[in-house]
Amino acid sequence: MYVAVKGGERAIENAHAWLAEERRGDTDIAELSVAQIREQLGLAVNRVMAEGSLYDPDLAALAIKQARGDLIEAIFLVRAYRTTLPRFGASEPIDTGEMGCDRRISATFKDLPGGQVLGPTFDYTHRLLDFKLAAEGEVPSAPVREASGEPVPHVTGFLNREGLIEEAPTEDITPPDLTREPLELPADRALRLQALTRSDEGFTLGMAYSTQRGYARNHAFVGELRIGTVAVEMEIPELGFSIEIGEITVTECETVNQFKGSKTEPPQFTRGYGLVFGQTERKAISMALVDRALRWEELGEDDVGAPAQDAEFVLYHGDNIQATGFLEHIKLPHYVDFQSELELVRKLRREAGAAEMPEAAE
Amino acid sequence: MTPSEDDRRAWMGLLARSPEGRVTRLLEVSGLGSGAKLLRPPEIGSVMVRGRAGGTGAPFNLGEMTVTRCALKLECGTVGHGHVQGRRKGDAKAAALVDALMQTEHAGMVEAGVLEPLRSEEAARRQSRAEKAAATKVDFFTMVRGED
Known part of the structure; x- marks a missing residue:
């Protein structure tokens, strides 16, 4: 009732x-x-x-x-x-090779074209509270050096030349969109990447960390991490050509993963990919590790039963808004539901009590 | 006079990336662009931004960004389109006006009064970030571990 x-x-x-x-x-x-x-x-x-x-x-x-x-x-x-905004369309895929980099580092190559650029990072800070920030004051301006303007090519390009790393050949297909169609399994890589880029940072970090600790370990190095601005281009039907509609900051992480080869693939390095809006480095690295773990099937690796290999587990539990919605709904009034549970427990106890009574009488 | 598609792409991109309020202000100062008829009043919407797996592979949906667009017609019949990043109706209308005026005999004045300042300001912003980034570039040096 x-x-x-x-x-x-x-x-x-x-x-x-x-x-x-x-x-x-x-x-x-x-x-x-x-x-x-x-x-x-x-x-x-x-x-x-x-x-x-x-x-x-x-x-x-x-x-x-x-x-x-x-x-x-x-x-x-x-x-x-x-959800209230009309959607004007979809952009051309952004070209991260043309990024205006604030930061660009590689853990696999020391000397590389474009160099190692630290950018505004927390790395190498001492993680000591800075009490000067508690007082108002002028911030000294950051030092500058003449910019060379040299191109900053993707690191994976160097390994590609030797054929030692899996390639990512350009394809032009319309990717699935989980904001339009519910996320269903099996999810192809495009759908997984969309889910991962918007998934909870803490959840994604935990999943990524689990692979490092041995649950589907995939020996990831950060081949390259870059943060900076990229142009967003879109075809405008009224004009008949594409224009830039803006510029966004993104963080991109490419991992280079050890791979002994499988039934279908030769020994080579494989790749995991992270791309996230804004300066969001921890998230982008986490995304790349989880992306790589979820690729076990297409690379012919064994399913070792690790959580990070389980697309259903990762993709269905990483969205913090879905999770919050379901988690928090249990605090809303459930008086009637609970009333029936209460009745049930009372009934079970009565029955259990009745069953025990004859024994006690014997 | 018909501007080339490349020229038009270049100024439309510059207008789209301009900081909030800047194009509106510069157009006001130039005193141009009254009496246009709106074909599409400024409208805020979103565009799904795509990336590519591995930077170069198959496309995927990264997330949306806000965009404001506007279309209008000058008294002479020239049509202008404006698309700007973010939610800024005034700037979208100003961008559409600039696009239209750049196709008329006022092109020189609009170029000098609006586009040139936007271009140099953007170049200065980019230069400043690139110089700060360059100052954080690591210069490796190798420690010599000689035997003698």
Whole structure:
């Protein structure tokens, strides 16, 4: 029996009013502007754009403010907004080889064309709290050096020349889109990459780490990690040619993985790929490791039963908005459901008690 | 006079990438572009951005970005299209006006008053980042471990 229960409107309204007040905090402290969040909490903004699957720094910053810094709540807001937008079309695939690199490193080659460029990184910092940041002050400007303007080719290109690494030949097919069609298995690599690039950073990191610890170990090196800006081009039907519609910052990671060969493939290096909106290095490396682990079948590797090899496990549990929705719904009123469970437990106990009684009498 | 497709692609891209409010402001200052009729009022939407597996392989959907577009017609009948990144209706309209005016005899004034400043400002922004990146380039040197 379904019993509708009404009530609580006043409580809900008041709860939301209090939420707004708590969000603002102590009014003696200056209010945070959306522009301040965008400029000064840039990596939080990047994560919200990547997992919200919408590149718009101002919207992501607004969502972070509204969500009081709860990034999953902010991602939820961005995803909800995204569904209200008409879609004008799809871009040409971005050309990451033409990236204007802020950062570009390789763990496999020391000397490479374009060089090792550290960029604005936390690497090699001492991870000691900097109390100078607690006080306001001028930031010294970053040192500069003349830019050579030399091309920065993809590292995997060098290995390709020797035929020692699996190639990624260009194909032009329309990829599946999980925002239009529900994610179904088996998922091809394009669909897996779309799911991974928007999946939860923590979940993806945990999955990637599990492969390093031995669950479907695939001996990954970071062949190349690059962060920078790429142009986004789209064909405009009214014009009959394609134009640049903007420029986005992305992080790209290519792993080079040891591979002894299989029934179908010769011994060579194989590749895992990560590409994520914004400066999102941990996520991009994690994505590349998980992508590589999920490729076991097409490379003819054994299924060792590791979680990171299980496409269903990885793809169906990595979306933090789906996970949050299902997890958090159990806190919403389930009075009637619970009432029937209560009845059932009471009945079972009565029956168990009745069954025991004759024994006790004997 | 008909501009080449490459020229048009170049200025439309420059307008799309311009910082918020900049093209609107520059167009205002130039005093050009009144009396256009909107064919498509500024509209905010999204574009699905694609990448390629392995950087060069099969395409996949990376995520969407916000874009604002607008189309209009000048009194002389010239049609202009504007596409700008983000949610900025004023800039999309200004971009469409610039696109239209660049196909008329006002092209020289628009080039000098709007496109040239946008181009040099963008070049300066890129140069500044490239120089900071260059300063973080690692210069390796090898320690000599001699026997003698």
